[in-house]
Amino acid sequence: MSFDLKKIARNHLHELTPYSTARDDYQGVASSYLDANENPFNTGYNRYPDPSQQALKNLIAKIKVVDPENIILGNGSDEIVDWLMRAFCNPGDNIVVPQPTYGMYTVSAAINNVVVKAPPLNKSFDLDLNLITDNIDRNTKLIFICSPNNPTGNLLSEAGIISLLQSFNGLVVLDEAYIDFSETDGFLGMLKCYPNLFILQTFSKAWGLAGLRLGSGFASREIIDLLKKIKPPYNISTMTQEFAIQALSNENQKTIWVRTIVEERIKLEAALKQLKMVKKVHPSDSNFLLVELSDAQACYRYLLDKGIIVRDRSTMANCSNCLRVTVGAPSENSLLTNALKGYEKSLVY
Numbered sequence: 261m262s263f264d265l266k267k268i269a270r271n272h273l274h275e276l277t278p279y280s281t282a283r284d285d286y287q288g289v290a291s292s293y294l295d296a297n298e299n300p301f302n303t304g305y306n307r308y309p310d311p312s313q314q315a316l317k318n319l320i321a322k323i324k325v326v327d328p329e330n331i332i333l334g335n336g337s338d339e340i341v342d343w344l345m346r347a348f349c350n351p352g353d354n355i356v357v358p359q360p361t362y363g364m365y366t367v368s369a370a371i372n373n374v375v376v377k378a379p380p381l382n383k384s385f386d387l388d389l390n391l392i393t394d395n396i397d398r399n400t401k402l403i404f405i406c407s408p409n410n411p412t413g414n415l416l417s418e419a420g421i422i423s424l425l426q427s428f429n430g431l432v433v434l435d436e437a438y439i440d441f442s443e444t445d446g447f448l449g450m451l452k453c454y455p456n457l458f459i460l461q462t463f464s465k466a467w468g469l470a471g472l473r474l475g476s477g478f479a480s481r482e483i484i485d486l487l488k489k490i491k492p493p494y495n496i497s498t499m500t501q502e503f504a505i506q507a508l509s510n511e512n513q514k515t516i517w518v519r520t521i522v523e524e525r526i527k528l529e530a531a532l533k534q535l536k537m538v539k540k541v542h543p544s545d546s547n548f549l550l551v552e553l554s555d556a557q558a559c560y561r562y563l564l565d566k567g568i569i570v571r572d573r574s575t576m577a578n579c580s581n582c583l584r585v586t587v588g589a590p591s592e593n594s595l596l597t598n599a600l601k602g603y604e605k606s607l608v609y
């Protein structure tokens with residue numbers, strides 16, 4: 261493997277002059293801010309937010325045990341996925357996205373006129389390295405790996421991911437949106453070993469901040485600096501930065517939520533397995549279960565009718581008759597289990 265960021269990034273970005281603000285030239289507190297055409301009267305939000313989000317990044321760096329220089333923050337991790345397309349893929353280039361997985365990589369690629377190669381994961385929903393390698397050509401810029409994977413729930417093999425990192429000349433984008441629910445630490449500790457590793461995490465799941473829109477990308481300083489060139493300067497609002505600093509200061513709360521959700525997942529899995537119409541509950545390292553049923557669509561509609569919304573994933577690769585169920589609060593999980601028991605009674609076997 262010979263990863264060369266200069267070769268892999270789009271040419272015009274090397275020359276690009278990013279938007280700059282006068283506040284890049286001045287650290288500390290000034291006596292007058294007459295540079296940004298803001299309203300001087302204090303509303304709490306009359307000033308533009310810190311474009312470098314330094315205080316928030318310092319806190320995230322401490323929690324994740326990385327350097328702030330290795331972090332970029334997006335308005336949700338979905339925003340970072342789009343920057344990766346724009347930074348690395350010329351129209352006509354391609355990315356490899358093993359299926360089934362999170363749909364945003366493909367949508368973002370389509371928006372950017374990037375070709376998606378979609379080899380299937382293997383029967384256990386793990387990486388099939390031969391199939392992935394067969395799909396790589398000289399225009400392949402990114403491989404998207406989601407671990408734990410959505411919608412299947414499982415962690416992918418660490419050895420498989422490392423093998424890709426070692427052999428692929430482009431960027432391996434590893435989406436760890438659900439890593440807090442798994443029993444592994446994920447790949448953040450390996451950033452220094454692999455210059456072509458890009459890790460996505462989000463505050464939308466374990467941290468309970470989906471409405472805030474905050475996601476983070478972790479990579480080498482060189483890759484982060486490249487993405488900073490395309491990042492809108494004020495993409496994370498003052499309110500988001502302040503609220504996130506407050507929320508992230510209470511990591512203990514997140515730990516408690518994660519523990520409760522994992523306990524509930526184990527209970528829900530056991531309850532689902534009692535049902536005859538449940539053919540399989542796929543093993544999960546996340547906060548949801550992929551459940552194979554005898555008739556997923558009918559069951560989906562029945563639940564919808566009861567006001568219980570789950571996700572029908574039955575049209576995805578190797579997911580026929582599968583529903584994806586998020587592990588909810590204990591009361592919600594009981595409602596679901598009871599509704600399914602009622603549904604099963606109404607069926608004739």
Ligand SMILES: *Cc1c(COP(=O)(O)O)cnc(C)c1O
Nearest residue numbers: 336337338362410437462464475
């Ligand atoms: C939910 C989810 C995200 C989160 O996206 P945000 O834009 O940060 O809310 C990212 N990746 C995967 C695989 C997800 O399931």
